[in-house]
Amino acid sequence: MTDGVARNEDVLIAGAGPTGLTLAVELARRGAGVRIVDAAPVPHRESRGKGLQPRTLEVLEDVGITERALAAGTTRLPFRKYFDGTHVNDTDPFADARPTPDAPYERGVLIGQWQVEKLLRERLAEFGVDVESGTEVTGFEQDEDGVTAFLADGGRIRAGYLVGCDGGRSRVRKAMGVRFDGTTDETQSMVVGDVEAEGISRDVWHQWFASDGAGVMLCPMPGTNSFQFQSGPELDADGEPLPPSLESFQRIFDRYAGVPGVTLTDPTWLSVWRVNVRMADRLRVGRVLLAGDAAHIHPIAGGLGMNTGIQDAYNLGWKLALATAGLADPGLLDTYEEERLPVAAWTLGISTELYARVREAVREPGTGVEAAAPPPMGTGYRWSSLAEPTATGDPATVGDPDVPRPGDRAPDAPCLDASGNPVRLFQVYADPRFTLLGFGAEVAGAVGKLGAEYEGLVQAFAIDGGDLRDHEGHAHRAYGVTDPALVLVRPDNHMALLTRDPDEVTEYLSRIVLITPKE
Structure with missing residues (x-):
């Protein structure tokens, strides 16, 4: 528990996912005093968002972890598609991609989100900063000189600025009074999880689809024995989705994969994903800012979520560091919202389009999730x-x-x-x-x-x-x-x-x- 008002830091970050951790590193390496807290008692080990795009690799090279991410993940994993139980093809959408002198990363890297967070935590520790786990920001008050954050345990933390990186249900965003405009489609959901599966090749991303548009995917996660499982939910007798479980995963797998003798085991993550398309109408209210999923959530197609959050943090970090040092013109922090809100809107639009494209593509024998290959991210801010x-x-x-x-x-x-x-x-x-x-x-x-x-x-x-x-x-x-x-x-x-x-x-x-x- 934090008793009284704790020491005054330049910046308090609520949430230690990829966004919050990237921002913490960016601030720490620029000499800003930073404190980062997370509501979870221990770091998770869930694959979640599982890919870093080429531009994000460039960003993380600057942050200092790209070599480690490339060593932990893989850049080459063909897609193996089956249709109505028959093997259709193996494809690699980036087979012809080559690095160039001006763009050294020609393809992204497949890596579990928990592994990215682990690398960022290790990098942050090199600057003498550790995540304070089991510490949740529930609200705040701000004045001309700073922000007082209120914690779930009754404690308080005083800082110059507060940044909410605390996910789609962000308590910081709610306390800001910022709108989170958009929609949630309860009719479209997916069950996801991490499981082990003996007898299935780990050299390809398996995608079993059926002519009714349903199916199941198993993606081997590098550096682990697990596969990420993705499928539509199993329905009960009334047509309502059943909660995810190892047993339902096995039944779905048996129905669509039709691979005898394969038993799914050791579930370390079971979850439901719903189609949410929402964006904050503002990213800054005084000394409080939003980044990552706290500011925008969208369909998973294209793998843009973790990447967009990391790039939010990269944009904000240097500006916030100058502000805390008293070197920034008052308008500099306003350019964070000016530059990143249009990117968030683009991300929502393109990921929604890609999700619709994939849902249609999986009904055809020749295509699969490669239909969700997004255009390049992070190309610039010419409007700024x-x-x-x-x-x-x-x-x-x-x-x-x-x-x-x-x-x-x-x-x-x-x-x-x-x-x-x-x-x-x-x-x-x-x-x-x-x-x-x-x-x-x-x-x-x-x-x-x-x-x-x-x-x-x-x-x-x-x-x-x-x-x-x-x-x-x-x-x-x-x-x-x-x-x-x-x-x-x-x-x-x-x-x-x-x-x-x-x-x-x-x-x-x-x-x-x-x-x-x-x-």
């Missing part, structure tokens, strides 16, 4: 006020639609460092500051001057001017640079500015941060 077009100094390629613009995801590229060692731009961007790249000898002096003036806020590199060498030209091509140019990259690896004029870099930074350049 942080992506205002430059006024005078654009390079000559400004009109090229294939050239990234302010607000877009910043591409990767292989380079050489000052010692001639290979280094990728993504490795350079892992620094928590803004990154300034100067292309061409003509701007090298300005790059050095700006880096010195904004030392604590910006790291600066002259491309082919001693700091980094674009030895194969990939960086120039990725950023569409043919003439001298300055590229300012945000701490969340989106382009902030593309210009020739050093004064525009100074002007941009002065609009969003409260810092005086060094003389």
Whole structure:
């Protein structure tokens, strides 16, 4: 129990799922004081959302866990489809995908949600922060100086900001008075769980479908002996869904898979999923913010949920860190809602469309869940006020639609460092500051001057001017640079500015941060 009002932290995070943990790491590595609590008494071991998309792998590389996630999961798992008991095909929708210099992750990784959370907890512990389990935020009061969070055990925690990452039933969101607009379709539900199954290959994702549109899927979860089981629910004599159980899972499996001698055992998770399509109308009320499922929930098709939440946290982390340090212009935190609410709306729309597509596709012998392959996530925020077009100094390629613009995801590229060692731009961007790249000898002096003036806020590199060498030209091509140019990259690896004029870099930074350049 927390007695009295506990120590004042910069940020209190309610909920230690992938969203809350990512945000905690982002804040901790930027030096913000962070406290993260979770209502569950112990971490779960449930597969739940089970995939990380390529853009999320880029995000988690910056966070510091992508190599560990790739080692724990798998990037290659063919889909094996059966129709009315007959094997139809094996498919790999990403068979022809290849990494490129600007996009190193050509496919996502299959990994259990609990494993992602474990890796994030371990990363957070490297900064000296542990999750406080069995601690639930039930409400709050806020004033000009901070937030007092009320706990289920009667305790209180005082913090500068509170972020609700506490899921679709978020108590933080309810206490904010924020609407959660949308629908819940009780007629469409699915039973899911983690079970073991001897005698079934673990080299493919099994999908048994029938001409009536029903079926069952078993997906082997890497690093475990379990499969994730997915199916429509078993119905009772009145046509009502039965609660999930190992016995009902076995009956469903026997009916649709028709594989003799296979017994499902050792259930570690049994759950019901319903079609919810809901979104908060606001993500911020004063010093309290929402992220992840607390802000938006949607159909599972496409595997967008965990990914969207992680990307929420990545967008919010650097902005909140500047705010807690007293360095952010008051409007900077407003850009979190400005940038992420449209993404949430897109996610709800595309996942609903994909879910409908899958429900139709499984009735055909040739297709299955691959029909839910979503378009790329996290491509940028061109609409944002942080992506205002430059006024005078654009390079000559400004009109090229294939050239990234302010607000877009910043591409990767292989380079050489000052010692001639290979280094990728993504490795350079892992620094928590803004990154300034100067292309061409003509701007090298300005790059050095700006880096010195904004030392604590910006790291600066002259491309082919001693700091980094674009030895194969990939960086120039990725950023569409043919003439001298300055590229300012945000701490969340989106382009902030593309210009020739050093004064525009100074002007941009002065609009969003409260810092005086060094003389």
